[in-house]
Amino acid sequence: MEKIEDIITDDTFSFTNIEMPVSMPLFQNSLFCFNCVDDLKKAIGDEFYSHLYSRGNNPTVELVERRIAEAEKGERAKLFASGVAAIYAVVSSQVQSGDHIICSDCAYSWAKYLCSTYLKRFNVSATFVNTKDIEAVKQAVRKNTKVLYLESPGSSVMRVSDLKALVEICKNNSIFSIIDNTWATPVFQNPLTFGIDAVVHSASKYLGGHSDVIGGCVISSNKNIEHIFKTEFLPTGAVPDPFQAWLIQRGMRTLKVRLDYHYKAALKVCDFLYAHNAVDEVFYPMHPKSPDYALASSQMKGGCGLLSVKLKTNDETKIKKAVDALNIFRIGVSWGGYESLILPLLATKGDPRVIRLHIGLENTDSLIEDLDKGLFLLK
């Protein structure tokens, strides 16, 4: 048997003594053993650059982080137990008591909770603005503003913000910019190339891609990730399990082909929805009919399978019946997997006329037929 020390070398993870396995090895270990006390002492002294204990670094997790960093055109990535854990870590890493955050008003609900409620306990205040409105963002800047938190396209109605203009405001005011890039994925949008300081993803969506894993990540400069590792990741322990990381990289192997399919399918479903007389508005920024299309297509190369529609009716009983009538679309939260999902916002605190759809990898014509069955009830 090979000793693990013979298989991995710290820098390259190259496989020198055995045939190359076709898929990534899973290092499901909690700790690492050392040849001598001096080596142990060195590892304890700088955990960011060593293998000591899997709450810090783990080779499987690091390999996945490298793939994510590469996909986002960033220097370094850190994987977390969930998207929310990644958001908490990157935001917290930039603020002290007395600081102020500007947060997009269409950010993911728990990101908004972090800014409005959780961080308030530590005397960090927040202003929520429509970040599509550049003047409103400028107005919201204060002397103590340290973070601009963005999501573009944003949750529910997929509103798009002008990244270049926002980066300029941040640079002029020494504000750290963070964007949730879950919707566009690294395939279609790379915000670091626009000058954004840090990108976060919920890997539970397309990176994992099969609705079988929860995870999150932050991508930024090596310096920022080292800071996050030391001040947030190690102390709070929102660590991904190696197998969880392994599932994420397995999903990422097909990320591009899945996203190309989701994009085509979503456009086709949008065409159907735009033409349907039960529908008032369609929210999909990468469709040429969207008012956001010009800006969206200047920043993104494509779109994912998540879109929303606003119905003409607000009759909740009718809407519930229409949703319940679908067979292929399954009722549930989340998105980014194989399957098509439907989430009527009447089940949340959102606008009852709005329904969110995840267009999955099933036959698109069958999905349209399924939707038509529900929408027919609203005619």
Ligand SMILES: *Cc1c(COP(=O)(O)O)cnc(C)c1O
């Ligand atoms: C799901 C989601 C999150 C949260 O990620 P988890 O992995 O569920 O913690 C964050 N942002 C967006 C846009 C999401 O859709």
